[in-house]
Amino acid sequence: MTSEPITAEVLAVIVALVDGEPCVLTLPDAPRLPAGPVLPGHRSLQTAVRAWVEEQTGLKIGYLEQLYTFADRDREGGGRRTISVSYLGLVRGLRARSGQWRRWYGLFPWEDRRSDDTLLHEVVAPALRDWAKTGDRARKQRCAITFGLDGRPWHPDLALQRYEVLYEAGLVAESPAEWRRDDLVPGERLDGDHRRIVATGVARLRATIQYRPVVFELMPSQFTLGQLQACVEALAGRVVHTQNFRRLVEQQQLVEETGGRAGTGGRPARLYRFRREVLQERQAAGTKLPAPRSR
Structure with a gap:
């Protein structure tokens, strides 16, 4: 058995309200989240995450909690496995010296149901139903449950599951080329699997604010x-x-x-x-x- 190169890092999903809209912080020169390795001078993973966010964006984080560890093979391409221990951070105001605040609903426009359901009912739902026809009954039920179709309720905290369904259906830009469809649903792409990581943060925060x-x-x-x-x-x-x-x-x-x-x-x-x-x-x-x- 040949060994594969493995690297480890900490990664931050930093959320703030910008002009009343929830946004996530990305690097100033790339559509990806702040991240970096744990160095000898970092006494903990939290210390490492705070240090890298401040170095890469100039932002000092207040609230911080561990989110999830991502370790899927070839997440970044090139045959390397990167293990990312992610954290969710919440901040007030726009104190970052650099970096870019990206709107949640620019990344996941189907998640914003405050006023207009046109995207969900006229774009996303028909594409999902078309995909469901190629699978078994469980696929159709999964689409209905996660997206609130066929009379089922919409659950805000299923944001990650909805992104994963769209990924498997070939409806987002990150879907593998061999099954990616031409009729992608709208949504801004991030590098690697960073949009999936942000979806994990959205789901966690939506669930957490309820208790x-x-x-x-x-x-x-x-x-x-x-x-x-x-x-x-x-x-x-x-x-x-x-x-x-x-x-x-x-x-x-x-x-x-x-x-x-x-x-x-x-x-x-x-x-x-x-x-x-x-x-x-x-x-x-x-x-x-x-x-x-x-x-």
């Missing part, structure tokens, strides 16, 4: 309830019922008024801040998403 208050890591120190709701909707890609959302936030005592007001073009809105004491009071606190508003 932990990590959404506040993306918010400024003071915000209106409208801004908070808009942030949650942008992350989930769905519209939520305003009264249900505010009731949940109040019941969980996640925020408190600062006494300030924000001009909104009409009646000034009250400003709030996140009650960080809630993390000690209730480990399970979160911003649970109400049922999406039907359209």
Whole structure:
């Protein structure tokens, strides 16, 4: 048995709100995520990830959690196996000196269902149904479950599964050439499997905001309830019922008024801040998403 060259690295999926839209940070000169090897001077994997992100983009990370380890063969091409230990980071504002913020929904336009379902129903669904005809019944069911077709509900946290279905169907640019179709669905490509890694981060964050208050890591120190709701909707890609959302936030005592007001073009809105004491009071606190508003 011949041995294959193996390299290891840490890799970062850094998310921020840019003009109200969730974005991921890529390198300034390439469509790929910040990454680098663990060096002797790095005392931990987290130290390594923070160091490489700051060196490559100038960004200092706040919130950071381990995401997943990717070790599939030939992820980058050239016959080499690269093991990537990925981390999900959340930051406020645009503090990166370099790098490029790429919109989630430029990478995964089918994931944004806040206003228009045309792409899903007129482009993605017909292509998937065409692909499903070439497989067994389980393939058709998989498409229906992951994309909310044939009367099934849409689950925001299945973002990774949806990307993987499109990959297997040959409908994204990263699909292998031997089965890649000509009618690719829209979506910006990243190098290697980095778009799949971002999809993993999207799915993790969408799931996490339902039981932990990590959404506040993306918010400024003071915000209106409208801004908070808009942030949650942008992350989930769905519209939520305003009264249900505010009731949940109040019941969980996640925020408190600062006494300030924000001009909104009409009646000034009250400003709030996140009650960080809630993390000690209730480990399970979160911003649970109400049922999406039907359209």
